[in-house]
Amino acid sequence: MPETAPLEVRDASGRTFLSLDATGHVTGYCGHVDLGTGVQTALSQIVAEELDLPLERVTMVLGDTSRTPDQGPTIASETIQVSSVPLRQAAATLRAALLDRARLRLNAPREALAIEAGRIHHAERCLGYGDLIETPGEWLEIDPEAPLKPAAEFRLVGQKTGRRDLPDKLVGAHEFIHDVVVAGMVHGHVVRPPYAGRDSGDFVGTSLIGYDEAAVADMPGFIAIVREGDFLGAVAERSDQARAIAEALPVQWRMPPPLPDMGDLAGTIRAQPATPRVLDTTGSIDKGLDASDRVLRRSYVWPYHLHGSIGPSCSVADWNDGAPILWTGSQNPHMLRGDLATLTGLPPERIDVRRHQAAGCYGRNCADDVGGDALLMSRAVGRPVRVQLTRAQETLWEPKGAGQIMDVEGGLKDGALHAYRLDTWYPSNRGPNLALLLTGAIGNEPRPVPMGDRTVVPPYSIPNKRITVHDLAPIVRAAWMRGVSALPNTFAHECFIDEMAAEAGADPVAFRLKHVADPRQAELIRQTAEKAGWSEQAGPRLRREGRMAYGQGFAFATYVHGDFPGTAAASAAWVCAVAIDTQTGEVTLSRVFVGQDQGLVINPDGVRQQIHGNVHQTAGRVLNESVSFDAITPTQKSWADYSVIRMDEVPEVETLLIERPDEPPLGVGESAAVPSAAAISNAIFDATGVRMREAPFTPERMRAALREAGYDAVAVDAAPAPRPRRGLWRRAALALGTIGSALTVGAVGIPTARSLPPVTPPPASSFSAELLEQGRQVFATGNCSHCHTAVGGAANAGGLAVETPFGTIWTTNITPDPETGLGRWSFAAFDRAMRRGISRDGSNLYPAFPYTSFAGMSDEDMFALYAYMQTLEPVRSETPKPQMLAPTNLRLANAGWNLLFHQNRRLEPDPAQSAEWNRGRYLVETVGHCSACHSPRNALAATKDGAAHLTGAMVKGWYAPPIAGPQAAARGWDKDAFAAYLKSGHASGIASAAGPMADVVANLQEVESADLDAMATYLASLTADAAPVRPAPEPAPAPMLNTATHRLFENACAVCHEPALEGIVTAAQVPLGQSMAVRAPSPETAEIVIREGLRAPDALDLADMPGFAAELSETQIADLARYLRARYAPDLPAWPEP
């Protein structure tokens, strides 16, 4: 087929809405975007319907600034209701024109033509739509009079239609914005200022003091550091490199000023400068209240929420020599283009913004901001740059769904609402692009935007009203979020009318109907209540079964969007059922029935899905979600402490779509969310008689409200574990902070023994391969390199700091470097150091170096070790001087210590035991120096022996658990378990090596298997005498009260520690009930693991754990450690509060 220019349909200002190509395929253009709600499919249906085309012959292009008309941001559920109108009219125009042309070409009267699947028939002849394009480049203007197809003839609209984007998404072929790859693309990672989530004040854009590019310029993949005002970012070849550079970059910022007290949300919001806007003054509010029989004053508080897109925002920019292309997931491509023009000084037409689907956004998240980030970095480096925000960056900086305060005063007269005053404060705006604020391209002054007026007038006939919106600028970045201000406003309206119904002794549904004038609204309320099985009631029914209380709640709203007085979208009514545990305060939303009137239904499945989505999302918002703040910024950085609703918590949802095929279609993207909070609050009242006026309705808030209302206190079985016994802690504290095991520089300046002369050791070639192999194994068994290698330092060159109760010492360089290592040490000097703790120069070594164990080594092993160490790679590295407290830095102290605690003699075999046992004992007690960590130490830091030998100790915050005696036996340690553990780092059902022990086991991989078996045999013999018949069962986890820490565990930890499926590869290998970090005498180990995570050595097949230092506060970490103790070690005393 020859290439023919398409036939376009444009509006009067020349914007193209449709184009028909020669093959008969139609492309529609819409300035709005698909936020994951399926409007792309619905718009295709509308076009295909009007043109009588099969759905697959219509393509929709959404939100591409070079091709689609500017129809404003995709907000307020307007796409179907507003943006589809010109599109449908364009399709009708095209259809009429095609029929007209066919009439002439087929020489037939118009009424004799039939259309079928994009072909126009008359008798035996037919023409395809594409055949009817006449002149190249021709276009039609939208004819506002072109007849629209009557609803009765619809065959696509109103029918179940599968989502068109789903097949590709299901096989990983859909190109989300996160998946876009541009040729030559590199990666940027932003470094945000410390005033996270703030958007006004003189510090915004002016707080960056400096940074040290030289410190990171040598890192792998480095391309550039980009700075403009407070905008700072790193560009690198790979995304992980860019992140590593950004995180390593030393940056100095000014300290931001504090936020007002966000703990007192209502007080703080009311205290901000605001401009009142009076929107409804029906009757006289003062007279109306005076004349009322009963007046109630109520305040309702709505928290800050996260949009919480599952995918943090991402964008790719190509500066393209000043004609930039931006790939974005924005909700507002045209608005973003304007912002980028302001940012760059380019005319908007020079910028091409191409929209891809992102993760669902429900409002203004960071999608636009990251576009600015990418463009700034691409301009700086002259290459396309992709920026992927982290979860923490998205969460901290996204413009939040704003907190809102609603104060209501209303009066009842003769059983009807007589007066209603509402004042509302909504501190939000449109979320100015962050790049504009950080670079100073726009000012940092507060910017109020009047959007607090959505559904601000209650949908009831009330003779006296005064409705006032107090417009105010954001306190922290805030912008529209699903339901905007209509959801909080309706929370107030619909809770208040419920209270009034109770005051009037009327059924809440009947009471509403009495006040509703609009017949469609009345019909919706009536039908929803009836189909949902609403039980008439006058006052709360207080249904109870044991400690559970059950209730039903009703609420209804018409979502009004756009500037006041606005446009009505679909109306929705909720009937919901709740079950409340009156002791724990947990609210279960068990069922939600939603009736909705949306006029013409385009795609019934799509409408139902939007209802389901609104119900589940807002149920979570109402029951659990709120953003918290510290003195300066929002605090949440991950899902750990922000609970969105989970699969096991969502209610059953039923829907009722009111049939109105002859009414225009109304937006459904948000309506079903709007009644949520009020319906749930009203149901809680029906169940308990308690009114919840501040969301979210968390267990803590419910417990407090129930206690205040006289409900019983929390049952014992749901309480946290009892308080600890203090005396034990003082004793255990003595064991804290003891020592590792390393050869440390002399604790004394003056030698107490004679110096041994430096020598030139024998050349490595003089040692046999067998000897060197023997030495290598001794070296590995002794785990020497672990203690003698600093973090990030050269292998075996020392410098690892060892904190001891008596000061800090640094491990020595054990490479054969002649100046700073052992390169001039004779075997005699080495042997003396290993057995007696005396350095070559005669100074005493601190007993952190376990010479007390090494003294028992055989001469053969000692020489093999010496030989092997002379073949290590020499590294020049001075050891720092120790910093010791008196009296350990006195010359006689160490010598005296040796006299007390050290016996320098070879370990003799026990003839009564097997050769294997003796071999194991030798390895455990001498070379392996297990007691250095696993034996408790006395007050002078000497390891205890006898019954205390190998019975567990704290070492540098890590718990080295009992590996001998009854406690080890009770955990199930036997020969097989020890052998498995030493060989793989994992003893099934007992332990996985973590922390320093993981490195020990990694080194043991170099050791002969028979030797590890021997060690297992010996260790098992130390537990055998004390062994109970069966190991103690893992204690059952204690039931825990639902607190913020409990939810933190469920959100952040349970995925790996209480996995939902067996065998999750990234799950923990040992249940927390057996974790020695949880069973340790003090919380340090658990806190270290939570903070730093675990990184298993490459040689071992063990699991890693991410660290939470960047996500959680120290208080959260401390609380979580104590929670783990109480839940998983209920048989042990609780840890003291920090």
Place this chain on the structure above:
Amino acid sequence: MTGPVATTITTTINGAEHRIDRADGRMLLDVLRDDLGLTGAKYGCGMAQCGACTVLVDGRPARACVLRTGRVAGRNITTLEGLAEPDGRLHPVQQAFLECEGAQCGYCLNGMVMTTLALLADTPAPTEAEIRDALRHNLCRCGTHTEIIASARRAAELMGDRNA
């Protein structure tokens, strides 16, 4: 006894063998998405909290955002791209999510599909409670839970048909 740890590992991804550098400690998710162009698994949180990055390792689910490449040496990895038949026929679990429209934005879809697959391997005919429980650590923000649960039920039926 083992020798020194190798700096590259070999792993099988969707049936094809790949050699991957382990030395820089990158996460499997970054390697799949950035190096191999397998973008079905999504970055959501980087902390194993949301499940958008789920892949199967030897048939068991794994959170690829916290799984270092060094940990998958010699393992068999399946991603969303590896489920359908070579002729394009969808895996029954994918087919079920298509029929029941178990996605709105579809960003969590990968994790939902992969986790459902693992669930059905253990429990071929799960109850609704078992489905909800198995998917409780996969977050969906659009509120598609109703359709996802229905998809998982349908997947069990389709798998049953295939195995019958």
